[in-house]
Amino acid sequence: MSKTKIAIIGAGGLTGKELLGLLAHHKDFEVVHITSNQVHGKSLQEVFPGNPYLPQLNFVKHESEIPQGVTVVLATPNEASMEMAPQLLKKGHKVIDLSGSYRLHDKQKFEKAYKFPHAHFDQMQNVVFGIPELFREKLKNANFVSNPGCYATSGILPIAILGDLRSRIQGPVIIDSKSGVSGAGGRTEEITFAYTNVYENFRAYKVLSHQHEPEIEEYAFVGTQPSEIVFTPHLLPVYRGIISTTYIRFQEGVKEEHILEKLESKVKSEPFLRLYSSPEEIELRKVQGSNFLDMGFRMRGNTLVLVSALDNLVKGAAGQALQNLNLMHGYTETEGLLK
């Protein structure tokens, strides 16, 4: 059977690199077209000399003609994705967008979070949000998928899988997240990401103003009334991985066993969710390089403390994208992500 052909627009970035690495071991997909405005003309081996499994392929410019019928991955900045997605869809390409441009259904919240006007907001009717644990069936028939943010995935899933217990939450849900530099833009020249400013250092950023906060608010409470999300991202002196410590206060009567039951039943049927017997067992080390989201929790009185971990470049970006691509094309969901 012939493989499904993939084009990656903006393949020279960290997510593009990660996705190329995953696809290199995938039996059903074949990358045929990669673009980059920085390194066009160069080969994958030149640009990513560390990964020997990458195919023999050269970067071309964004503008270059995209082969008909291929599935397109947009690993482009927000505004570029916003512009390209509709055109590609019109040409009949299946599209998965890794940017933030097609995640929020509230135009005001979008423009407040992303600070530019959305020129193609009508597309929000057609897009499917790419968290398989929540939208698996829709994803199987989707032509247009918006891949979630790394912090958003880390924040949404532990809440969403609490199911009807979410209706018994009191007050705001607090998500204290810590991310490695690859999730926070660490490839840039910014002095903020100079070794001297990251190593042996730690700090919060975009407190109460991160663009993933409204994304968590929209998708963590699907099917129930939303609680306020209080989200604080921090910058860790590590390269990859996000740990989120989530604090939820429940109404009287919600007990540890109810939480355990919900999480266990959900995790049982999910290939990439893992539940540990204590929050102390959760660490970046266990998820780096994998598509897993690990969780552990403890409860005291009505207060739940849940620690979750994922790799921002895999389950937080390229890995989840591949999970979605598998679903969109009718392949085994775990293909290329799990033995």
Add this chain to the structure above:
Amino acid sequence: MSKTKIAIIGAGGLTGKELLGLLAHHKDFEVVHITSNQVHGKSLQEVFPGNPYLPQLNFVKHESEIPQGVTVVLATPNEASMEMAPQLLKKGHKVIDLSGSYRLHDKQKFEKAYKFPHAHFDQMQNVVFGIPELFREKLKNANFVSNPGCYATSGILPIAILGDLRSRIQGPVIIDSKSGVSGAGGRTEEITFAYTNVYENFRAYKVLSHQHEPEIEEYAFVGTQPSEIVFTPHLLPVYRGIISTTYIRFQEGVKEEHILEKLESKVKSEPFLRLYSSPEEIELRKVQGSNFLDMGFRMRGNTLVLVSALDNLVKGAAGQALQNLNLMHGYTETEGLLK
């Protein structure tokens, strides 16, 4: 004028090392006696070759006779401090204890947190808790001071200085703390602290069961009714420094300006508290090696997010101890800690 003589029991550890470094630049104190059961017989220069300012002094055993009339710093494990403090006080020494043995006034909470019976709990009547910002006057006349825990200092101060606003807190106060390995016991042989397990890693530990949680609960709410503290410590891949992100929900009507006013008025009169105009400005880099506690906050609705930073070895241990020693002996509080 002759200097005040100091003995440090257990001077071979990280805190002892830090205190020796600070005292080396102090004009009114002179260290005359240092003990260590691991390295007795060796000189300071052999044990800490990195610090050229240390005095010519050799380590002796814990048991060795302590010179009469010297002020004693106990940098010993909890049970050792518990035993030694009363004897030293009886002999007329002034004592400052850096362990956790004389911090909690609730015997049950103490024994639950520290997991051993307290043989000298009567001493709790005489001890002063060593946070100058809260107990300055008492400290000036104290013969027995219990120096606070590093996490505790980081957790207590931002709450305590809110003054009467604390009576308008709703629900639990959440403190999400991140500490470098020197605060979490990183000098030990434990495989947990092997480079391989700390570098490029991050994790929570002692969730809802850390011994500093009851300490925060006891001292953050002095003079008002206490709120529940929900405290989660995490291990950072850095050597020194603690950042705590504190989440407080207030009743209707508490506004950002009220918080600002409280913090500003308190900070104005305190030499080691610094308030920044935004929480994003707080970082370990700015406090490492100093006795400062830095704070910045943001508010949305009734929810306060306050980020604070300190150096666990200085304001969290040796620096605060020196601040207390200055007060106990009638010296300038900032001597040896500030230009």
Add this chain to the structure above:
Amino acid sequence: MSKTKIAIIGAGGLTGKELLGLLAHHKDFEVVHITSNQVHGKSLQEVFPGNPYLPQLNFVKHESEIPQGVTVVLATPNEASMEMAPQLLKKGHKVIDLSGSYRLHDKQKFEKAYKFPHAHFDQMQNVVFGIPELFREKLKNANFVSNPGCYATSGILPIAILGDLRSRIQGPVIIDSKSGVSGAGGRTEEITFAYTNVYENFRAYKVLSHQHEPEIEEYAFVGTQPSEIVFTPHLLPVYRGIISTTYIRFQEGVKEEHILEKLESKVKSEPFLRLYSSPEEIELRKVQGSNFLDMGFRMRGNTLVLVSALDNLVKGAAGQALQNLNLMHGYTETEGLLK
């Protein structure tokens, strides 16, 4: 065609983990038996939760019966390998030994370097040293292969491929190597490898006494008269990778173009050797996770400065082992190591 079955003895260590990871993507090999005396009874997923591609397999004890006819990888300590290899060979297993026990043909040098008597030195007649770039043909027919040390591979190859130019070397060859902790034993409890002692630190160790020095001396000069090797290993605060800076003084008349010609001609026909146009282009980043050995050099007068890099866990251990396993079984040499 059915896959070749593999048993890994001592699969719980860093090299075992790495080899399992590589074999998980290999089309011709199947791991059927893994042993560990620390974690027997546990599954691969429990022991290495970070790698989702690992097969469903449980660790058994070293003593457990090894299935007939499987190829055995010894990832065991030196003395264990020394004992097991002959027994396994007698039973007709193909064996590749990752320890140092069967590398040196000079018994005195062996016992000086490894500090224990060699009980089966007669086996040195049958073993093939596992550097494909030097012994490819022999490896194709080998039943017993000794996989080289990580430093040794890094030291031997840049010299050996200089071919007849090696006969024009003056004085000792100096190899100044820097390794990440995974190459230097960083998984141990030793306080030397505590985060506090590795991070922000750097030091030399085993100066002129490292057991890989005689290994380099034996194999770097095959087919020519040997020069003295002066080898200094250093410990880097990184996890994986070795960079060696090699200094060679040649007799009059050896010019940069001669070196370039030798290296280029050799590299052209070798899948895992890469030559860069300058030594400044060589960095750990480019080889981590791959089986490549990268080289770049500069010459001034008669002095050659050659910088080489490899991943100590891949080309320095598990990757080269797989390269050898491919050859031993008549598979494509690069299978599972290169696209």
Add this chain to the structure above:
Amino acid sequence: MSKTKIAIIGAGGLTGKELLGLLAHHKDFEVVHITSNQVHGKSLQEVFPGNPYLPQLNFVKHESEIPQGVTVVLATPNEASMEMAPQLLKKGHKVIDLSGSYRLHDKQKFEKAYKFPHAHFDQMQNVVFGIPELFREKLKNANFVSNPGCYATSGILPIAILGDLRSRIQGPVIIDSKSGVSGAGGRTEEITFAYTNVYENFRAYKVLSHQHEPEIEEYAFVGTQPSEIVFTPHLLPVYRGIISTTYIRFQEGVKEEHILEKLESKVKSEPFLRLYSSPEEIELRKVQGSNFLDMGFRMRGNTLVLVSALDNLVKGAAGQALQNLNLMHGYTETEGLLK
């Protein structure tokens, strides 16, 4: 007695910061004037919030009038120092220049190394090279001192103190150096120094072309015929410290005891040189923050392997500058650098 007044031109950089920190504890110097073109107008506390011992002082522009009679420290780029030094000397200021502009007495070598023409080379007659261990007496009467480079100090001293043994060196001396980012320019925006490119990485740079190589060649062999220096700097993923591994081949008859005797006799009379009994004892940890240069060596046959360590910001820059300032003003050489 009134203090000697100091002006630091370019005090906003890493070396300026370090020198300000050292002077803050010095009893005989007082910093009265600090300039920076980046942060003029700001106070020391704003720019360096981490150091509580800094004086109350504001940065002014380079152009601002320098108070008469003060001693001037030039922590400026090479060309700026080249221009300013002669003017300041003419006005009667004592000057110490931390740049490379007044170190090399061979104009051709200077212009090859620094890549700009030297407009004031006549000043080379008046300048004293600031290594007290070699030029102490001259420094006591010097009005113009050129402070050595960090690599240069690390490379020169171990060779120079070998005294007459230097005349029995065969062939080139090889110096393999490894430096933290603060020595290699890590404060810049360059992508080379981004966390992502430094952490978990290692590489050589400026192989055989570093500007400190001719500096080592000029000063390591004062009083004897020079050997060729082969110098390779490498970038460590650490912040501060340099370790140099020096390889020297001697003529027949030079024995370990001769080396030991030379080093011991020299070290005995030097406050900042320390000799350890083995090269494995040398590590960055032991010199970071201090003005010490640590050494340890091993010999085999005629080959000496000597490992040395220093803090590039202290003995490699600000600390040695203070040592020189003490000598230039007749103060105790170790004042402010040693207890």
